[in-house]
Amino acid sequence: MTVIPSGRTAPPPPGAARPARPFVGELRLGAFASHRRTVVPLGPLTLLAGASGSGKSSALGGYEALARLAAGDPLEDVFPDPAAWVPERAEADAQGRRGFRLGCTVEGPVGPVGLELAVQAEPALRIVGERLTGCGETLLATALRNPRRSHVEAAWHTAGAVPVTRAPFPDDRLGTALLPLRVAGTTDGQLRVLAAAEQVVVGLRSGFVCDPEPRRMRAAVPAGEGQLTSCCGNLADVLYRTRGQCAQRHARLVAGLDSGCAGRVTGLTAERLADGTVRALAGRGPGRSTPVGRLGDGELRYLALALVLLTGPQVRVADPVAEVPSAMQALTVLADGLDRALDRRQTAELLALAASVCAEGHLRLLGTVGESAAAAARGTAGATVVDLTP
Incomplete structure (x- = not known):
């Protein structure tokens, strides 16, 4: 299946400035779960829509798998x-x-870089082929030559006295992620390989699976856990850590929570309790506050997603922004069932917030939505809806 998105953004014209932050611009599922020759172009805010069984969740799973392999899993x-x-x-x-x-294709400072991966699932799980391409060249290629051995034969571009370097790579790791450990970087060709590999790894590793689970968000949590978990169970701790980093961002979060919750919300704080745990509180007016654990499921999911959108890369790291390299100050939120448990008003508010944040450039979002949310997104400036068909 080849996907034609609703509202696809035109590619940049020749000579246009290349993005400073690497990002995944296209996902390809040649033969993956229910997908055959599926190509999904990805904008800053991309929502996958379609009937049940159309492959929305599996497409998101393909992106997550590439992100984890790029991280070295x-x-x-x-x-x-x-x-x-x-x-x-x-x-x-x-x-x-x-x-x-x-x-996938990862856009960035060195131009578009393509990554293709072939995985054998049976009789034994292993990578049987990988190809990294850029600037019209094959920068890395691997192939399984001997099924009795637990490695693939890798060849990468050198452009020196020896045009290609060959060596065995393990068949259970992404070769692109291993290149910095294998390539010396002493020739122009090697430097191109390293730059392309780094762009792919940084672009993919920015992926963050976010699926808030309200049942895990209601109790006070231990302090000091650092990055936000995918289920957002330690949201109070992250809120406590980031509460003073940006007053403007915090004000936007309070305003968003006020729009997405029943009843007035005038503030959002986190406090450390006597036992060392942390809980979050929603201000309800002068001298009044409510533990966020008392909010409804939809309100808690809305709060968690809004916090991730507005906090951006800092939900994953405890370092001040100034200490994090610019290329790494990016986040791609992967949200399966973005509109789950949200009512129509909350969905509209969250889509508007996502479009606004994604337009700023440091955060991207790829999510799956139901039919009503997809209809709302089609009327949201900056959102791209990709219709998947079985």
Whole structure:
């Protein structure tokens, strides 16, 4: 299936300035779960829509898998049930092998860089092929030459006295993420390889899976855990850590919470209790506050998503902004069921907030939504809706 998005943004004209922060501009699912030749262009705010079974969640899962591999996670951790990602009607070859393919294009300072990955799921999980391309060149290629060995043969561009360097790579790791450990960077060709690999790794590693679970957000939590968890169970701790970093951002969060909650919200604070735990409080007027644990499920999900959107990369790190390299001050939020438990008003407010934040450039969002949220998003400036069809 080839996807044509609603409201696709035109590619930049030749000679246009290249983005300073790497980001994934296209996701490709050549043969992955229910997808066949699916191409999903990704803008700053991209929402996947479609009927149940159209592959919205699996497309998001493909992005997450690439992000985890770029972060160095082993293949077996990323795909604990590899057969689940093999297309249902895919037949095994004469050796009983079946697998899946996926890839992406990462835009950034060195221009578009493509990554393609072929994974064997059966009879044994392993990477059987990887290709990194940029500037019209193949910068890295790997292939499984001997099934009895636990490595692939890798070749990368050198452009020196020896045009190509060859070496074995493990078959359970993304080769692109290993290149900085293998490439010396002594020739122009090697430097191009390293720059392309870094762009892909940084762009993919900015992905952050965010699926707030209200049941985990109601109790006070230990202080000092650092980055926000995917379920947002330690939201109070992150709010406590970031509460004084930016007054303007905090004011926007309070205003957003006021719009998305029943009853008036005049403030949002976090306090440390006598036992060392932290809880969050929503101000309800002079001298009045409510523990956020008493909010409804939709209100808590709305609060968590708004906090992530407005806090951006700092939900993942405890370092002051000045100490984090500029290229790493980016976040791509992956939200499956972005509108889950939200009413129509909350959905509209959250989409407007997401569009506003994503337009600022340091944060991107890829989410899945239901039909009513997709309809609302089509009327939201800056949002791209991609309709997936089974």
